[in-house]
Amino acid sequence: MRTISGLWRWRHNPLRRTSDLVEAWLALVVLLLILVAAPVIGSFVGNIAQDALQQSVRDQRAARHLVTATVVRKLDRSPLDTDPETSSARDLRSRVVADWTAPDGSGHHGAAMAELKSPHRGDHFAIWTDLHGRIVARPLDPATATTHAVLAGFGAAMLTAGALETGRRLIVWRMTRRRYARWDQAWDKAGPDWGRTGTGS
Structure with missing residues (x-):
């Protein structure tokens, strides 16, 4: 929501830079990808893990x-049981x-x-x-296999979301560095007399 309001704010702002608009759109796209792609990838990985683990359960049941x-x-x-007080x-x-x-x-x-x-x-x-x-x-229990598959799917979704957010932050960091470099060049052009009377500034 904050991203959408940010886009609306930059839309007609006279102080808006191109990089500001790109940053806002990037945030919106990454948010949508996190909301859509991460669950899809998590579900896909979870289903693959579930199939593999349930097959492993069947194989173990047949072999054991x-x-x-x-x-x-x-x-x-x-x-190995050195502690007689351990209760387990x-x-x-x-x-x-x-x-x-x-x-x-x-x-x-x-x-x-x-x-x-x-x-x-x-x-x-x-x-x-x-x-x-x-x-x-x-042999592996079917319920335990399902739990592992759910955890694998959840982990894949979290990794996807983390990777997308890391990518967004990296792009924003690069854009900020570029912006600072442009500011440095502008200051260098202005020279040491910027703001003094008669320098045309």
């Missing part, structure tokens, strides 16, 4: 399998040695993280593995 493991024995606390989701997980059968039928034995607070021999818990029984991370 939830299997049941059996506790053989509990392992000592991880050396890790407190509900324990390191254990377990046995499990892979989706391809092969048997496996090794260390795993069990979502059991006090695991005992023979307790069962679920782990994610690949087809051959190697432990893998939980």
Whole structure:
């Protein structure tokens, strides 16, 4: 709104310079681009990210399998968990040695993280593995993928708006420098006697 009122003010102002009008039009064009182009680019990037992430969710769901493991024995606390006072989701997980059968039928034995607070021999818990029984991370959740896509779209829109405003400021800075250079040339032409009686000024 301020840009539009600025354009109207410069329209019939006798003190208006060409650079003032260019500056006002530039501000209006950039404002319109921010209001139109930034959301369009954000939506485009968000849709691309959504498609890619949801495809990743489907691929991970197809490649990762939830299997049941059996506790053989509990392992000592991880050396990374140095602070016993920390309260987090890790407190509900324990390191254990377990046995499990892979989706391809092969048997496996090794260390795993069990979502059991006090695991005992023979307790069962679920782990994610690949087809051959190697432990893998939980597959990406569709809702989490959507959240990431929305954030990617919002980030793209903000970057577009920032780039447009940075470009506008750079152009205005260049125009201001040029204006100052012209003023310096005008002062140099006027000479040191400007304003004195009899110098024709």
